[in-house]
Amino acid sequence: MDHLEHCSALEVEVNRFSTALEDVDFSSTVPSCPEWSVHDLAEHLGDVHRWAEHLVSAVAPQRISWEEMDFERGPIDAPWLRRGGAQLLDTLRRADPDAPMWAWGADQHVRFWSRRQLHETMVHRVDLELARGVAPRVEPGIASDAIDEFLANLRRASNFSPKVLNLRGRGETLRFTSLDAPGTWTIRLDEEGFGPVDGVNDPDVVLAGPAEEVLLVLYRRRPLDETLETSGDLGLLSFWLANSALE
Numbered sequence: 536m537d538h539l540e541h542c543s544a545l546e547v548e549v550n551r552f553s554t555a556l557e558d559v560d561f562s563s564t565v566p567s568c569p570e571w572s573v574h575d576l577a578e579h580l581g582d583v584h585r586w587a588e589h590l591v592s593a594v595a596p597q598r599i600s601w602e603e604m605d606f607e608r609g610p611i612d613a614p615w616l617r618r619g620g621a622q623l624l625d626t627l628r629r630a631d632p633d634a635p636m637w638a639w640g641a642d643q644h645v646r647f648w649s650r651r652q653l654h655e656t657m658v659h660r661v662d663l664e665l666a667r668g669v670a671p672r673v674e675p676g677i678a679s680d681a682i683d684e685f686l687a688n689l690r691r692a693s694n695f696s697p698k699v700l701n702l703r704g705r706g707e708t709l710r711f712t713s714l715d716a717p718g719t720w721t722i723r724l725d726e727e728g729f730g731p732v733d734g735v736n737d738p739d740v741v742l743a744g745p746a747e748e749v750l751l752v753l754y755r756r757r758p759l760d761e762t763l764e765t766s767g768d769l770g771l772l773s774f775w776l777a778n779s780a781l782e
Contacts, residue, residue, distance in 0.1 A: 536680050538632035541649035542624055544677055548656040549620030552580065555663050556613040565666045567756045573666050578611045580659045584619040587648050588626045594636045594645070623652060640688035651688075654681040661756055671751070675716035678746035682711065685753060686720050689779060690728055698778040702729045707771055710738040711753065713746035714764075722775075740767035755780045 536544070561574040568576060585606045590599060609615050632646035640647055658681075661671040673681070693699040704724025712719045723732045742749060744763035751757035755776060759765065765772065 538646045538649045541653045542627050545649065545653040545656060546624055548653060548660050552656060552660045552663060553613045553617045555667060556616060559667055563666055565662050567662045567665050573663065574611055576659060576662055577616055580656065581611065581616050581619045582606060583655060584623045587652050588623040591630050591645055591648050592626045594634055597637050640691050650684055654684050657681065658754055673747040673750060675746045678750040679713045679716035679718040682718060682720065682746065682750050682753060686722065692781055696780065696782045701778040708735050708738040709771060709775055710741045711749055712743035713749055714744055716746045718746060738767065740769065740772045741765065742772060
């Protein structure tokens, strides 16, 4: 997927999230984010959209804190969420995707933000649907791209997800495989941290299944169950899942 494809998919996710907000109890809890209410979830996503829009519009060479930005502060509802999403999409579509700028992840270009905001919004749309008691669905191609983006950026997430620093080892390898969309990823843990590797014929543990299922397990939005294929050292997989969640 390229920048404009990410923007198009982000537009779909903004609309899905906003529509789901129209008839939900904002005080209800979010099972996948148990410390949050639906109001908290919506406020977080709307703020993230506005923060990312500000960064991209400024082609920011370094991080700008939320405190330095004058966000529109609600009321927190579906129209507020839509306005922030629409402004973000307009800014992203007008921007040069190859322009260098600050990003917290690996790709220090504008295009980082279209991809990141797509998957941020998609995962929180899943959270909202879980709060509504609806079984979430993620298209296989989007889910596979989200797995790839998650693994590409995870090592740089320790500033806000400090457990990532625990992901060290002595050469152990994990393989994640999508069975309904292209995507196989092998990760090696070593003393310095972790990273992708090629040419591993016999990983220590394998997690395979539909891309949606693998994604939701990696994001800890769904527990391991019989819909996924696992083999090898399940203790290693549990260690990975316990320390790799974005917080």
